[in-house]
Amino acid sequence: MSGGSLAAGQAEARAMDFSTTPEERAFRESLRSWLRDNLPLGWGTPRFPMPQEAGEKVAFARQWAKKLHAGGWAGLGWPRAHGGRELSPLEHLMFQEEYTAAGAPSMMDFGVGPALVGPTLIAHGTDWQKERFLEKILNGDEVWCQGFSEPGAGSDLASLSTRGELDGDDLVVNGQKVWTSYARYADWCILIVRTDPTAPKHKGLTFALVDMKTPGITIRPLVEMTGVAWFNEVFFENVRIPRRNIVGEIDRGWDITITTLSHERGTATPYARLRSEIDGAVALARRLADDSPRLADPRVRQALAQLRIEIDILKLNVYRNVSRLMRTGIPGPEGSMIKVYWSELEQRLMQVVSELSGAYALLDEHAPQAFDDGRWQYAYLWSRAATIYAGTSEVQRNIISQRVLGLPRS
Ligand SMILES: Cc1cc2nc3c(=O)[nH]c(=O)nc-3n(C[C@H](O)[C@H](O)[C@H](O)COP(=O)(O)OP(=O)(O)OC[C@H]3O[C@@H](n4cnc5c(N)ncnc54)[C@H](O)[C@@H]3O)c2cc1C
Structure with missing residues (x-):
């Protein structure tokens, strides 16, 4: 800085x-x-x-x-x-x-419904869309998923290639999305498709709301390294979406997508969760130290204390961001600093717990000897995703360098 x-x-x-x-x-x-x-x-x-x-x-x-x-x-x-x-x-x-x-x-x-879809529809939806969807998002009647990423489009989302073509009053969609979390359980999906392939990549995109029961949608689960299959591939074959489910104008979907992404990368952070994770890690270290003198080593205490300090630093940065947001009303690029910090801190925390656990770190929830019902092993594996979703660490660092520090693009 x-x-x-x-x-x-x-x-x-x-x-x-x-x-x-x-x-x-x-x-x-x-x-x-x-x-x-x-x-x-x-x-x-x-x-x-x-x-x-x-x-x-x-x-x-x-x-x-x-x-x-x-x-x-x-x-x-x-x-x-x-x-x-x-x-x-x-x-x-x-x-x-x-x-x-x-x-x-x-x-x-x-979180997709309340955190992303709701605010996007409130900002850009038609009266019909607000009336039809908002209450059911809030009361849990309808669960949403996010159909943005594709095999060839993640960080560079605007390079997506799933096609949408207008046919009468319908948008007809063909293509594939991937990493669609809990698509199997979702009732609805926010989808971005390319409607004008001749336009520059950020133009010619359209944002639509898709009923996941529409004929032509095939969902294939993808098992993550945690052993759980939250992810899915979602295939679209001549899927017909009524025109009234298009948010904003045809070919102007990027503007709507930016609203959705700004809510995804906003100020919400799991710092309160990390605070409770470090308490759990300290409790585990205390229990283990009774049996293993190795864990009474001061370096274990120092590693845990360092993490606790970093969680407090994260908290202060979150507070600072929230007070700035209260003044300006706009989530700034500083949110990227917090995203990089918490996601990498979570990985450091899980690494320390895994080292404390020694060979027991290999045991999952099904093993009777696993510490705390194997939740640390799951948390360690899951933490690897933190530096990828909602914008990878590299992409966040690009934002920090260009928009916070004002460095030139390379
Ligand atoms: C747990 C989890 C849940 C997810 N849920 C969903 C979901 O529900 N819906 C959905 O649509 N997507 C979802 N995703 C996908 C996620 O949005 C993408 O994984 C993410 O955008 C990165 O895209 P990618 O995987 O294609 O990697 P790529 O974009 O191909 O990146 C590969 C590597 O290159 C680096 N890189 C890329 N561009 C640059 C650059 N300009 N400068 C420097 N380095 C760069 C990246 O940082 C990364 O290390 C989820 C991902 C995870 C991990």
């Missing part, structure tokens, strides 16, 4: 007020008591029958989404006119902190 930005950052840190208002404390308390009253009895305890298979997890998440909605805890940042609560980014952050501290069920896998 340049001297000027550093000085500005220090001034900002000095100006930051960390005290909480009575309203903020009341907000936290109302959420805490709602979670106490509504989490399933015994949730998170060893004897609670946690949903295991992907299908069970989806069914559970739908029910839980309904409960959150009925309790007024859905669509926190959405406008009231669309069923949301219009909470500020700070209240949103407090929600994440309390929700994670209570160990409430992760809804990360179902």
